[in-house]
Amino acid sequence: MLLQKSTGSINKKAELIDEDLYRLLLEFKDYSIIMISSEGKVLTWNLGAQYLYGYNSDEIVGQSVELLHGEVELAEKAAKYLQVAGEVGRVEYETWKLKKDRSRFYAHIIITTLYNDDQSIKGFGKVTRDLTVYKTLEEENAVLKENLEDKVRQRTNELEIVNKELEAFSYSVSHDLRTPLRAVSGYSMMLKEDYENQLDSEANRIINNIVDNTKMMGQLIDDLLTFSKMARLEAANGFIDMKRLVDQCMTELLQGDAQPKFCINILDLPASNGDVKMVKQVWQNLLTNAIKYSAKKEKPNIEVGALDDHKNHIYYVKDNGAGFDMKYANKLFGVFQRLHRQDEFEGTGLGLALAKRIITKHGGEIWAEAKKDHGATFYFSIPKNYNNGQ
């Protein structure tokens, strides 16, 4: 017996405790608690072990512990753990095991080595807990999670396909709209060129309006194309010399139109990472707006500068033009949203929507501050750590 039955009156109390403890262990149903000799024979077999493995103590006590493992493979594995326990004193592991009726259960096992006074191995205590329910749940969860991920992947794919179709559709719509539009514009001009002398001034005014509107629609289609194209593109990651980029945009925008009345002040701009082509588009749109909305002022003033909030580079374009009422600020960046009539300021209502799309792709934000008739300032930010997930 490994649980010693001490003799002698001094140990009487200890003996009682030992006996109680022993009985408790034997009757304990929730855990299999068994003792194994140093040679690997089963010495004690509690109720928990009986429930778990399906053997009576009569069938197993005195037998080799290998009987419990049923299969050679499992037995070899168990022998190895016993050996490790002998070497290091304790081993804990989880594994699938077989019951007497060959059904499986998932076991959490702790083997503790018991030593003699001379440190030689006396035997092993082996506590086994049935974790089948938890393990099954865990496995079911894993399957559910996998299914869920599959479903998410599938939905994402479907969404991407629909998105692509939508983009292709809007592209082809904008594309196919150009052809009849060119015809409308073309035939109006032919009428004007060939019959100008036969038409009175009202007829000529009407023709001019037709032509102007086809130009407007052409611009609209171009902007729509750019907009839908932008949705399909991934933002690249390159070095952007912002100062140079803005200087370049400004030169391009003011080319041809001699606009000496503009006072343009481009302050120092920190370099950033991002997609040069896309960010150039943002500058073009913001600068075009600044020029357009301040052009009617006596002394139009445009300032380009930058702020820094540690995490982001914030750039701004400030003008002293028409501005707008801040209560409409939420409409600014929507597709086809405009705060001015066509006869006040021409536009398609796509420029800022496009700018927003680009800045969002860079993980930044775009916003504006303005006062009606007192100019507007447009800000956009690009995170300093923008690296396109690379």
Added chain:
Amino acid sequence: MDSKYNEVEILLVEDNMSDAELVTRALRKVNLANNLVHVKDGEEALEFIFAEGRYAERKIKNVPRLILLDIKMPKVDGIEVLRQIKSHEATKTIPVVIMTSSKEELDIIKSYQLGVNSYVVKPVDFNNFSKAVSELGLYWVLINQPPFA
């Protein structure tokens, strides 16, 4: 077969009648429309260029000085016509200018890979369109020096 098909300066391949009229008008203004033939789709274009079918009487060696080619056409599209022109010894030196509404990057890249001589996006605005057509007509027919006599 009409002998005029052997003295063609410009072959216009265009399925849209309005666009064809605009192009012809612009070319006529700079006197380049006299020896112009308009074919209405890619299939007819291939028959003309390779002197087959409707144009079997034509001599293949009498190549046009310039081909103006639309991309989006029924049956055989412009890219395919371009591919065939540039892959045949007898026709690959003919200057081909793609004229299309498409700014699609893929179309542009594909066209250049196949050896297009120029790629022009048709402006919507009539004046710009006329200017573009007459300028490219003048350039390819009068200024450019082709390798054939």
